[in-house]
Amino acid sequence: MTELPDGRLYLAGQWVAGEGAEITSIFPADGSVNQVLKGASAAQTDTAIEAAARAQSDPAWRGMKPHERARLLTRIADGIEANIARISQIQSRDTGKTLRETAALAGSAAGTFRYMAAALETLDDTLTVPRGDYLTMSVHEPLGVVGAITPWNSPIASDAQKVAPALAAGNAVVLKPASWSPLTALELARIIEGAGLPRGLFSVLPGSGREVGNRLVEHPLVRKISFTGGTATGRVIAAQAAAKLMPVSLELGGKSPTIVFADADLDLAVAGILYGIFSSTGQSCIAGSRLFVQRAVHEDFVARLVAATRRLVVGHPFDAQTQVAPLIHQDHREAVAGHVARAVADGAQVLCGGAAPDEAALQKGSYYLPTILSGLPNTAALCRDEVFGPVLAVLPFDDEDDVIAQAEDNAYGLACGIWTRDFPRAYRVARAITTGTVWINTYKQFSISTPFGGEKDAGLGREKGREGIRAYMAQKSLYVDLTGRPHPWARL
Numbered sequence: 001m002t003e004l005p006d007g008r009l010y011l012a013g014q015w016v017a018g019e020g021a022e023i024t025s026i027f028p029a030d031g032s033v034n035q036v037l038k039g040a041s042a043a044q045t046d047t048a049i050e051a052a053a054r055a056q057s058d059p060a061w062r063g064m065k066p067h068e069r070a071r072l073l074t075r076i077a078d079g080i081e082a083n084i085a086r087i088s089q090i091q092s093r094d095t096g097k098t099l100r101e102t103a104a105l106a107g108s109a110a111g112t113f114r115y116m117a118a119a120l121e122t123l124d125d126t127l128t129v130p131r132g133d134y135l136t137m138s139v140h141e142p143l144g145v146v147g148a149i150t151p152w153n154s155p156i157a158s159d160a161q162k163v164a165p166a167l168a169a170g171n172a173v174v175l176k177p178a179s180w181s182p183l184t185a186l187e188l189a190r191i192i193e194g195a196g197l198p199r200g201l202f203s204v205l206p207g208s209g210r211e212v213g214n215r216l217v218e219h220p221l222v223r224k225i226s227f228t229g230g231t232a233t234g235r236v237i238a239a240q241a242a243a244k245l246m247p248v249s250l251e252l253g254g255k256s257p258t259i260v261f262a263d264a265d266l267d268l269a270v271a272g273i274l275y276g277i278f279s280s281t282g283q284s285c286i287a288g289s290r291l292f293v294q295r296a297v298h299e300d301f302v303a304r305l306v307a308a309t310r311r312l313v314v315g316h317p318f319d320a321q322t323q324v325a326p327l328i329h330q331d332h333r334e335a336v337a338g339h340v341a342r343a344v345a346d347g348a349q350v351l352c353g354g355a356a357p358d359e360a361a362l363q364k365g366s367y368y369l370p371t372i373l374s375g376l377p378n379t380a381a382l383c384r385d386e387v388f389g390p391v392l393a394v395l396p397f398d399d400e401d402d403v404i405a406q407a408e409d410n411a412y413g414l415a416c417g418i419w420t421r422d423f424p425r426a427y428r429v430a431r432a433i434t435t436g437t438v439w440i441n442t443y444k445q446f447s448i449s450t451p452f453g454g455e456k457d458a459g460l461g462r463e464k465g466r467e468g469i470r471a472y473m474a475q476k477s478l479y480v481d482l483t484g485r486p487h488p489w490a491r492l
């Protein structure tokens with residue numbers, strides 16, 4: 001069994017005991033306690049932020065050439081890659097995700113650091129076109145201290161998505177992981193420390209959102225918050241940031257539509273839809289949780305989907321056969337079950353799932369069966385609200401206009417899936433939907449080189465891609481006189 005981080009916080013280059021509220025990390029497969037640790041206090045958060053500001057303004061860091069900073073990021077990527085098995089074990093214990101998935105997430109985190117190193121070395125500043133006898137250029141500076149606040153569902157990947165570009169841009173970062181999954185980010189701190197990042201530039205402070213998260217958002221030395229989490233929390237942070245006139249990136253929730261036209265390759269569609277909603281046990285912001293099927297194939301398609309769903313293997317995260325692992329926490333399972341109970345009260349038919357599994361071996365874990373519900377209108381609570389669990393609503397549609405109208409009639413705008421063999425139609429629908437990402441004949445594919453983010457209640461701003469670094473930089477314009485003559489207005 002992999003040894004877990006020892007529960008101390010990584011505060012400005014030191015491993016220290018927390019002085020804030022207690023946090024309990026639980027293994028969701030059986031409810032056993034991974035670790036009880038003390039989170040950071042507001043005072044410790046202040047200490048980390050002040051140390052970050054000092055380290056960030058040190059000329060040794062501020063003046064470091066991009067290719068030298070890139071070398072550091074590459075060493076972090078190497079460190080993650082060398083520890084994939086260990087990170088994967090820790091993250092699976094922290095979150096209950098399968099080892100296969102957490103190994104992939106760790107690999108993608110390494111790829112994120114490597115990509116941001118390459119982007120950093122190759123991004124140019126620009127000479128702009130002058131309208132007088134001067135040279136003008138647009139350059140970029142770091143923002144200062146960045147606060148990164150992440151959720152529990154994919155810790156190492158969402159941490160890397162913020163920490164890599166923020167450090168690449170020359171900032172210091174204080175990272176607050178979610179209280180249900182505090183351990184993975186502490187392991188990332190060990191790796192970053194081992195890669196030789198100057199002390200103070202990076203801290204990991206598990207702790208409560210209200211204490212540590214709120215302090216990060218409010219502290220005057222923090223100049224940007226990069227947040228991934230729920231929409232309600234995102235709104236609170238955005239309002240606080242507005243008062244400070246501080247930029248924020250918000251990656252929030254979703255209720256993403258997936259659309260199957262009658263001409264689609266139905267095997268392709270069944271596989272994509274299963275993966276889109278039931279992988280990660282539905283605990284994914286981009287989960288395709290509202291399925292629209294064209295009326296002509298609705299009955300046949302839903303029957304195939306339900307049969308395939310019943311064959312999914314629900315089981316222990318360490319079992320290589322498992323496709324659907326437990327939910328993060330018993331409280332979250334209760335919340336998911338509550339959504340289903342309300343849907344049934346609203347008239348939904350449960351086509352499969354709708355309960356915890358019966359197997360004796362799974363009774364101690366927070367498991368929930370993959371669930372498909374039909375018979376609800378698009379206006380029902382289950383079709384509007386994010387469940388963040390393995391629950392799919394299926395709805396029929398008539399034609400292109402009808403499905404665009406139904407898909408659009410939702411507060412979120414994070415992702416969308418379209419299955420059809422008619423490419424012009426796929427393109428039309430993709431362009432018509434208000435959303436950050438559209439997958440055509442596939443779903444939930446990801447690449448660090450492709451920007452990601454949401455529209456409407458799904459968020460603000462984009463992460464990833466070469467331009468992702470720019471979100472952690474301030475643009476500055478320089479004008480340089482080329483005449484050597486006093487300005488004529490002065491009449492010298």
Ligand code: NDP
Nearest residue numbers: 150151177178179208209213214229230233251252253285
């Ligand atoms: P929350 O919004 O509750 O929490 C996210 C993070 O914010 C946690 O670290 C939490 O700390 C912290 N936090 C809570 N309150 C505050 C506050 N007032 N000020 C500052 N920080 C605060 O979301 P969940 O952790 O429950 O994550 C699930 C949500 O995240 C889902 O809605 C999902 O859609 C969204 N998500 C979005 C993604 C995207 O890329 N768009 C990706 C993954 C998830 P603590 O844990 O201590 O409460």
